[in-house]
Amino acid sequence: MSEYAIEMRGITKTFPGVVANDNVTLQVRPREIHALLGENGAGKSTLMSILFGSYSADSGQIFLDGEEVFIKNPNVATALGIGMVHQHFKLVQNYTVTENIVLGMEPTKGRLLDLKSARAKVAELSEQYGLSVDPDALIEEITVGQQQRVEILKTLFRNANIIIFDEPTAVLTPQEIDELMEILRKLKSEGKTILLITHKLREIKEVADRCTVLRRGRYIGTVDVSDVSEQDLAEMMVGRAVKFEIDKPEQAAGSVVLSLQDLEVRDGSGLVKVKGLSLDVHEGEIVGIAGVDGNGQSELLGAITGLLPLAKGAILLDGTHIEKLTIRERIEAGLGYIPEDRQKYGLVADFTIAENSALKNYYHERYKKRFSLLDFAAMEKDADSLIEQFDIRSAEGAATKAGSLSGGNQQKVIVAREISLSPKVLVVAQPTRGLDVGAIEYIRKRIIEERGKGRAILLVSFELDEIMNLCDRIATISKGQIVAVNRQDEVNEYQIGLMMAGSRVEGAQ
Amino acid sequence: MTTTKKRWIESDGAVSVLVVLMGFFVGTILVALVGKNPLNMYKALLQALSGYNIDNGRMNVRYIGETLNYSVPFILCGLSMGFANRVGLFNIGGEGQYIMGLTLAQTIALLGPQVPVVHWLLAIVAAIVIGAIWGGMVGILKARYEVSEVVSTIMLNYVALYLSRIICLQLPGATTYKTANFPKTALIENLFFQKITHNSLLNNGIFMMIGAVIIYWYIMEKTSLGYGMRATGFNKDAARASGIPVVKSITISMAISGAFAGLAGGIVALGSFKYGRVLAGMDNYGFDGIAVALVGNCTALGTTLAGLLFGLLKNAQALMQGKQIPKEITFIIQGLIVIFIALRSALKLYQEFLDKRKLQKEVGIK
Numbered sequence: 001m002s003e004y005a006i007e008m009r010g011i012t013k014t015f016p017g018v019v020a021n022d023n024v025t026l027q028v029r030p031r032e033i034h035a036l037l038g039e040n041g042a043g044k045s046t047l048m049s050i051l052f053g054s055y056s057a058d059s060g061q062i063f064l065d066g067e068e069v070f071i072k073n074p075n076v077a078t079a080l081g082i083g084m085v086h087q088h089f090k091l092v093q094n095y096t097v098t099e100n101i102v103l104g105m106e107p108t109k110g111r112l113l114d115l116k117s118a119r120a121k122v123a124e125l126s127e128q129y130g131l132s133v134d135p136d137a138l139i140e141e142i143t144v145g146q147q148q149r150v151e152i153l154k155t156l157f158r159n160a161n162i163i164i165f166d167e168p169t170a171v172l173t174p175q176e177i178d179e180l181m182e183i184l185r186k187l188k189s190e191g192k193t194i195l196l197i198t199h200k201l202r203e204i205k206e207v208a209d210r211c212t213v214l215r216r217g218r219y220i221g222t223v224d225v226s227d228v229s230e231q232d233l234a235e236m237m238v239g240r241a242v243k244f245e246i247d248k249p250e251q252a253a254g255s256v257v258l259s260l261q262d263l264e265v266r267d268g269s270g271l272v273k274v275k276g277l278s279l280d281v282h283e284g285e286i287v288g289i290a291g292v293d294g295n296g297q298s299e300l301l302g303a304i305t306g307l308l309p310l311a312k313g314a315i316l317l318d319g320t321h322i323e324k325l326t327i328r329e330r331i332e333a334g335l336g337y338i339p340e341d342r343q344k345y346g347l348v349a350d351f352t353i354a355e356n357s358a359l360k361n362y363y364h365e366r367y368k369k370r371f372s373l374l375d376f377a378a379m380e381k382d383a384d385s386l387i388e389q390f391d392i393r394s395a396e397g398a399a400t401k402a403g404s405l406s407g408g409n410q411q412k413v414i415v416a417r418e419i420s421l422s423p424k425v426l427v428v429a430q431p432t433r434g435l436d437v438g439a440i441e442y443i444r445k446r447i448i449e450e451r452g453k454g455r456a457i458l459l460v461s462f463e464l465d466e467i468m469n470l471c472d473r474i475a476t477i478s479k480g481q482i483v484a485v486n487r488q489d490e491v492n493e494y495q496i497g498l499m500m501a502g503s504r505v506e507g508a509q
Numbered sequence: 510m511t512t513t514k515k516r517w518i519e520s521d522g523a524v525s526v527l528v529v530l531m532g533f534f535v536g537t538i539l540v541a542l543v544g545k546n547p548l549n550m551y552k553a554l555l556q557a558l559s560g561y562n563i564d565n566g567r568m569n570v571r572y573i574g575e576t577l578n579y580s581v582p583f584i585l586c587g588l589s590m591g592f593a594n595r596v597g598l599f600n601i602g603g604e605g606q607y608i609m610g611l612t613l614a615q616t617i618a619l620l621g622p623q624v625p626v627v628h629w630l631l632a633i634v635a636a637i638v639i640g641a642i643w644g645g646m647v648g649i650l651k652a653r654y655e656v657s658e659v660v661s662t663i664m665l666n667y668v669a670l671y672l673s674r675i676i677c678l679q680l681p682g683a684t685t686y687k688t689a690n691f692p693k694t695a696l697i698e699n700l701f702f703q704k705i706t707h708n709s710l711l712n713n714g715i716f717m718m719i720g721a722v723i724i725y726w727y728i729m730e731k732t733s734l735g736y737g738m739r740a741t742g743f744n745k746d747a748a749r750a751s752g753i754p755v756v757k758s759i760t761i762s763m764a765i766s767g768a769f770a771g772l773a774g775g776i777v778a779l780g781s782f783k784y785g786r787v788l789a790g791m792d793n794y795g796f797d798g799i800a801v802a803l804v805g806n807c808t809a810l811g812t813t814l815a816g817l818l819f820g821l822l823k824n825a826q827a828l829m830q831g832k833q834i835p836k837e838i839t840f841i842i843q844g845l846i847v848i849f850i851a852l853r854s855a856l857k858l859y860q861e862f863l864d865k866r867k868l869q870k871e872v873g874i875k
Contacts, residue, residue: 307750328752337750345750350743359740359751363733373731 002066005030005193006051006162011060013046020046021057022217028162028210030065033184033194035204035225037237038214039436040407044197047214048164051195052084053077064162083155084164087171089147093140097133097150098122101157118157125156130186144292145176152183163187164195169203173292174464174497181207199237201230213237238437246444246469249452253472254283257318257456258304258425264312265299265480272311273299274480281425281456286447287485288471289460290496296480297460298340301429304458305337306330307345318424331360336423338414340430340460342407346414349403353394354383356402357417386416391442408439415446426450429460444470464493478502521806524853529804529818532846536838545834553828557821572824574702574709578781580820581718582607585773586798587816588725589644589766591807593658595729596762597742598651602662604795605669606643606767608788610636610774612673615785618695618778619680619688628694633717633775640771641764643669648763652756658763670791677787688785697779714776721769726809728765738762770795800847819843 006028013021021043028034038044049055051062053071062069064080071077077084091100098119107114122135131149139147148168155163165184169177184194184207196208204211204225211228213220213236220236235241258281265274274296281287291297302308304315306327315323322330331337339345347356358367358379367375383398392412394400402413411431418426428447432440447470451457461467467474468488475485476499483499537547552563560572586603593600617632643665650656682689697713729735740748741758749755773794778785801819805811822843826836 305750326752326754327749328754331752339750344744344746346747348740348744348747351740355736355740359747359753362736367733372733374733374736 002063004028004063005065006195007063007066008047008051009061009063011047011050011057011062013043013050013055013057019217021050024060024214024217024219026051026212026219027222028193028195030193031188031191032209033188033196033207035196035198035208035211036214037198037201037204037211037233039199039237040434041216041436042214042237043217044214045166046217048084048166048195048197051077052082052164078158078160081159081161082164083158083160083162085148085151085155085166085168087166087168089151091139091147091150094138096135097137097139097142097153098135100139100150101154105158121157122153125153129156129183129190131183143176144171145173145179148172148176148180149183152187160192162193162195164197166197167199168196169198169200170462171293173500174493175501177203201233204233205230215239234437246441246448248448248470251284251452251472253285254454256280256316257283258458259316260300260304260313261316262313263300263303263310263315265296265303265308266311267299267308272480274303277313277477277480277482279458279475279482279485281458283456284451284454285473286451286457286459286471288467288474288488289458289477290464290467290474291462291477291500293462295477295500297429297477299480300477301337301340301427301460304427305335331421331423334422334424336418336421336426336455338411338418338426338428338431340433342410342414347402347410349401351402352383352399353387353392353402353405353413354380354398356413357383357386357398357420359417360421382420386413386420390416390446392416408435408442411435411439411443415443419446419450424456426455426457427460428457430462431459432461432463432466464496467496468493476500522811524856525804525806525811525815525850528849528853529846531849532842535845536842539841540834540838543835549832550829550834550838553825553832553834554821556828557825569707570705571707571709572828574706574711576817576821576824577715578709578711578820579823580817581714581780582773582777582792582794583797583801583819583823584718584813584816585721585769585776586794587801587805587812588721588798588809589770589773589795590798590802591805591812592725592729592769593644593762593766594802594807595742596738596758597745598648598658598759598763598766600644600647600662600763600766601659601799602644602647602665602767602795603770603798604791604793605662605666606640606770607774607777607792607795608666608669608673609643610640610771611778611786611788611792612669612676612774613639613771614775614778615688615691616676616680618691619785621695623692623694625694628692629697629779632695632779633697633772636771636775636778637768638771640774641768643771644767645760645764647767648760651763652759666791666795670788673788677785680785683785683787686787686789688787690784691779691782695779696783697776710781712776712780714780717772717776721772722809722813725769725812729809734761770798773798797843800843800850803850804846 004027006026008024008026011021011024024043024047026047036044046055050057053073053076062071069080098115101122102118107118119135126133131153133146133149133153168180172180187194198204208225210222211225211233212222215237260277260279263274263277264272267273277300289297299308303310310323314321317333317335320333322333325333343349348359362374367378369375380398387398390412392409394405394409402410431443431447435443447457459470471488473485473487474491474496476483476496478500479502483502540547540550556562557572557576560570561568586607589603589606590600614632614636617635621628621631647658647661647665650661651658677683677688680688699711699713702711729739737753738758740753741755745755797819801815802812805815822839826839829838830836
């Protein structure tokens, strides 16, 4: 038996214009939980896709238990005992747990499907690893955490010895995360080797034995987790010292600027997604909406910004009803919006930075010349000053196409535009999703600055860290309803997690 | 992430030129394969372009005039397609808008007041307006009720064709294929052009076409209306979230798009014919306009150049036949050009492949 269950030597993989993995080495011992840490774009997913056979490396070797293997496609990986739990589950909603698990390798008796023996095996595996999943439940009826366990069962059913988890906690509540950590330990004690892709340091400290760090496609190092602090890991990941906490000066909130009153919003198919939701946001205050993705957040945002119709209720901005106004009228009334999906709703990728910066006010007097001509020179000048103020890095300044910018700089363009319009209310959704640590720090700092200027800020985020760090008050949403509104200092993440799952907490208002 | 210098292949204009050359190249091979001399094809094209007959050394400027005249509806229908395309719409209804423009121009030519200038001007303006209405209807259906513009424009093409027949058959002196001659006041002929081009059909329509090209460029690139439309075309969701009135953009753009095609119909009716036609089938300018816009990348200049090319090919048809080259070769070349345009993404893939190879060499991988 070799020292390593998995050894990837000198893996290099290039995509057009990018070296995703540059001579990366990964050595995973048998029966350990090995974390793979790196920022977005560091090459973690590429490396795991190579191990799982989704991509082939340009060069490098892979050894399993000391023997060189050639993993041409995921079927080979499965045959070699490698399983992967994807971030986005690959499950059929109206099939049962058992049916989903056997999908693609249905057991037969003669020519007939034999679900009975499969069901028994699923039940047995579920028992053995403490997963407590009902083999007969429909996927659409079980929670996200349980769906993830179905994915784990899928790999176990296929006799996986090595299980790769791709950002497994992104979609879970804190309680579900705790349970997952427990499952990981159990899998380890039953002899499985676990590879955990993540950028969450706390999880690594909690559960992993060793950790390999990648930065910009390169191998930085492998450490014993017990020897290092979270701060050390962060520095390895980013390449410089990182500040975790943001300075947020104490500040008294002013009068109500945004008032949501008894909102009801339906989605495209007429289902009620937000029901009876009321919330006030004051001047100089950041109110966070905490909740698991899909609990009505996007419908709520749509209703406030005017992208979705409001079925019932009223939205007041500075005392004026805006629920019947057009999107443009709401913007004119002082509503700023930093959307969750920045590529879809925030930017026109084929427009330059200058054109994108003027997307909401291009028709103003400021950009008008004779004969209804647009003053592109004025646009560029304004964009130049935003580029300077917000430190937007681009190849050709204001004339750079937004689509060619990095994610962080794209977000800066949006943030710059929204802030430059001096809105009274700033609605912010997932402002740091997919950004690197440096950009996250910067964007958060800017949001705090806007709070200092007296803006009323409504922040929707699925990252509890972000909510706890930035917000003055936290409204927890579950199934389209606000469960409770708490001051940031009177709740902890654990209590919010419980409320996200729908239960009320003692002492909360 | 490394930023690479802009290469020629990324320039849409350069790709269009390449695509046209490829079309001619394959066309040449085809002519040779059927046993004809490809040189004769190029002789015909040269004559259509410059009026110079290389075989007998004679010059006839009329051919230049005809090439230009043929180009006018191609360019205008190209603008029609291009304008909608820039807003993210696919206007296949150029043909119907063209037919409606042509029909109303013919009707006013025969029934309108025979006052100099006023008469033809009225007919042209009416052609533009009916084109705009015909296109705008589609825009409203699309913007308000999410009716696919592809389906509604195709259907309206047929409505336009048969409506045109019904109307034109009622016009004075109508037979199954033509009406009475137009009064002189309705024609947009240009006597000066006729004199210098040996009686070609080149007429005042060319000025209107040039005006249309300038208006197209001006609206699209310079005005806030065009800015909103381009934003809508590139990313409808972001445009909407930014408060750009997307519904209005779509409706207006389809109306403007229709106006270009309607103008084309008016110019052909009053410039190329001295009588009204009772259409038995479509003239296909509207459909060819789709190809023109694609080759021209929907820009004002590109569409103009592509329209000139299509006019040249059309004018060369008769000359080719005179030199024993089947005139269908021009359609084949047009078709090839469209196919190669569609292959543009394949070219990009090939370029990416080359990039990757180069990068791998740089980082020292076998």
